[in-house]
Amino acid sequence: MQIPDVKSEWDNEISTVKIGATEKEGGTRSANISVGGETTLPFLHFEGSTPHRPVLAMEVWDIPPDSWPPVAREQIEGVMEDPVEWAQKCEEEFEPDLVCLKLKGCDPFGQDKSPEEAAKLVEKVIEATSIPLIVWGCGDDDKDNEVFTLVSPAAAGENCLLGTITEDNYRTLAALSKADGHKIVAESPVDINMAKQVNTLALDIGFELENLVIFPNSPALGYGIEYVYSIMERTRLAGLKGDRLMAQPILANIGGEVWGTKEAKIPEEEKPEWGDHRKRGPMWEATTAFTYLQSGADIVVMRHPESIKATKLMIERLMEGRGE
Template sequence: MEKVLEKWTSKINEMVIGATKEEGGTRSKKVHIGGETTLPFLHFEGEIPYPPVVALEVWDIPPEEWSFISEDLKEVVNDPLLWAKKVEEWGADLLCFRLASAHPEKDDTSPEKCAEKVKKILETVKLPLIILGCGQPDKDGEILLKVSEVAKGENCLLGMAAKDNYKTVVAAATYGGHSIIAETPLDINLEKQLNILITDLGFLAERIIAHPTTGGLGYGFEYCYSIMERTRIAGLQGDKMMAIPIINLVAQETWKHKEAKVNENEAPQWGVLNKRAIAWETTCAVGYLQSGADILVLAHPQSLINVKKAISELMIKT
């Protein structure tokens, strides 16, 4: 019986994160993503040259909003450099450094101080870096201008570039030779529009990765999944502005919710918090793998183990 296969006309852009000594950087390795010519894990239908990769988050201040993480990783959360070393030991593909202290409602750390923190992280670990600001667009633009300077030549992934600050973030990334995360609300048209605006500035589409601000498991997951899937299909059908790899910040959409905070004494019907919270992060991540995620950003080391195991199994060609 003849197999009926979908024939796509295009492929997803390839991206490299990190630069080794030979390329002017100091990273121990590079991470490749993208290049797919088929939907996730349909190996019989096209090529998937690189498996999805997994990053672990490190904050420059303790993540008090993530009570379970703060407790379970209490030996490292007060020391970002020690935390970063552990992330490398745990086997993450990348390190995601979040400059949370810079938010005006927290420590309002200056861009210069943020740059110093990034420099220390670069000196401490050799993983390719994702560098995130504090989530306040104007401040993030200022932060990333300074961060880009100290990380020049390291080919980092900077975020977030949003509609209110994309010009500044593009300027920062261009100067330092970095790629950027383009963040939009969960709307395929807004996603495409931002990519067009960024490339209109002369920034290469091949250096953009999309963050469609997806929610966590139980918080509109099916809708998030469908938008990501539509994005991937549009890219494979030849829309150059949608042929962009996708990143999901699973940690930030898991650990802030009650399902990953409330202990078994308060909600015995939910089961033991330790197992439940990790399962919540793992399940959310594996779901997004199926809809086209190229990079997953997690927080718990056990989730990292679980998700990397799932990726290995899904990458087996049958």
């Protein structure tokens, strides 16, 4: 029996986004990383090229992560009070590709930390680490604009990935990122039309699409993952077919989603039939990551070292045979 040729030909290539700047490039990172550049769907090496493997970022917060379940928290015991040490431990012990510093403490309805404090912290984290950095706002539009007004120049030259711009709040961060040489995360709430719209708005005010990654939100396994899976896939298909407003690398930010689910959190003592939660939680996070990687994610932001390790291994195996 003849096996049919299932290769597709695509018109377009996903844009390549470089994050982090080495000394030569005006920063202080030991290396930079690139994502994107695909000319095929994920891991279909027989069909097109995937020049850069997907990368993993590990979350670090500017406040102790009290909302994390013990299984996730115990990994960072002793450093979670100090984000600088926490970031250092991440880089040295858990070896993610990037650190994702989340400025949760700036939330005006939480600790309401000042923009100055945030900027100082970013400087310190940059000094203490050598891998590229994602800096993520607290989610309050007005406060994030104030915070990034100081954080962005504080990290100038480091080519960070800053997040996020949304349909309602994009001008400030886009302008800052452009001025200080950063990349941005364009966020849309599980809505491909909105994803395209945010990119359109960014392009319209002069932000190059080549400096942007798409974040369509990324619920955990069991909580709507199939919906976003199809959005990511459709986004990638449109990008490969030539829609340049959809041809950006995709980010999945799964830590907060996974570690909020009962499947990841509930200890074995409460639900013996679900088995060991020390394995179950990281497995939930890794499985969520695998799923998004298969639908087009280029950057996955995660929390648990074990799930990062498993996901890295999976990526390595899926990238084997590339170009052969």
